Amino acid sequence: MALEHAILVSLTERAGSGYELARRFDRSIGYFWPATHQQIYRVLRRMEEAGWVKHTEIAQEGRPDKKIYRVSPAGRTELSRWLAEPEDPAVLRDGLGVKLRGASLAPPGAVLREVQRHRAEHATRLELYRGIQRRDFPKPAKLNGRDLHQYLVLRGGIRAEESFVAWCDEVIDALRKDKS
Amino acid sequence: MALEHAILVSLTERAGSGYELARRFDRSIGYFWPATHQQIYRVLRRMEEAGWVKHTEIAQEGRPDKKIYRVSPAGRTELSRWLAEPEDPAVLRDGLGVKLRGASLAPPGAVLREVQRHRAEHATRLELYRGIQRRDFPKPAKLNGRDLHQYLVLRGGIRAEESFVAWCDEVIDALRKDKS
DNA sequence: AGCTGCAGTGCAACTCGTTGCATAGGTAAG
DNA sequence: CTTACCTATGCAACGAGTTGCACTGCAGCT
DSSP states (O other): OOOOHHHHHHHHHBBBBBBHHHHHHSSGGGSOOOOOOOHHHHHHHHHHHSSSSSEEEEOOOSSSOOOOOOOOOOOHHHHHHHHSSSOOOOOOOOHHHHHTTTGSSSSTHHHHHHHHHHHHHHHHHHHHHHHHHHHSSGGGGGOOOHHHHHHHHHHHHHHHHHHHHHHHHHHHHHHHOOOO | OOOOHHHHHHHHOOOOOOHHHHHHHHHHHTTSSSSOOHHHHHHHHHHHHHEEEEEEOOOOSOOEEEEEEOEEEEEEHHHHHHHHHOOOOOOOHHHHHHHHHTTSSSSSTHHHHHHHHHHHOOOHHHHHHHHHHHHSSSOGGOOOOHHHHHHHHHHHHHHHHHHHHHHHOOOOHHHHHHOO
């Protein structure tokens, strides 16, 4: 599994609390590896038992104390080990494919409407990613190191959403023409 | 969740045993919704309790008896209900993105090699899908109804793999040029 | 004065999915 | 002759992920 490792990557970039990590997962990393605060808290505790991270408690005025987690040397070793280790490619798992396959068993037009809905949501997400690209990476040719890697991950998200939207369009077009 | 519904779709197309379903999931449907025999057996039992499927036991010579499952009227109702119900779009969850983001923390070249490996695997899968397309759907313009739907699902798989391969190429190219 | 939202951590219960193993006889290859 | 794989179903244990809830206190809106 990789939530541990996603957390290690994020904490190596910058130390932070479970809550902050959850925010980061809502924004950047979570676009490619979603996680809730529940999961993150639980995994952080497990990681601390394994010695991969250490926390320091920070008292705050007017709001709850927080625990800032930092990656330990053992955590860095583990991350490096995992990064070099081969992993099975992700499999695609999309309920929309299942619905499409069963479309003739549904009320007329129901699956078409669902595909249109998905198209809209993916188009919105695509616009979000493109906005990030324009704002954060206006000159991609000049990037290197860590910035380049972040840019390339974003490119993956953009490509995936583009391809999804194009597929939805193909499906919508074909379903509309189908008179059977 | 959708494994129940994926099974309903598959069993509506043709009745079959848990084992046969597992084979089908290894082949067609499972390209878009993977499942192991364990999961399938467990879910089939749950579905039978819910009254969505019924089985008849078939004795066989020289091999174990099998249970052929058929979709009941209640199952058809449930399937139709689910098909018309809106569902959240699938989120992308790919460990390779996490590795790429952490590439500068890995041994030099490790992540590049991993991307190349993934590229090869996705290219293989893409060729598999294209082979199915050539064999089973040589004249896509003439398709309608259930065949059309199956074709469109396959198109989704092809598009996803194409886009993945193209992304890997972009990443490989950029990582090679990066001297930092 | 009351509601919503944010920051911060956490428990409990649940579903979903994976892995390893067991049983049993058949067939095919070395 | 033995190893390995195919058909066929299943248990047990675990890990991953989701959902609902609880507590605290501040800030801002209505």
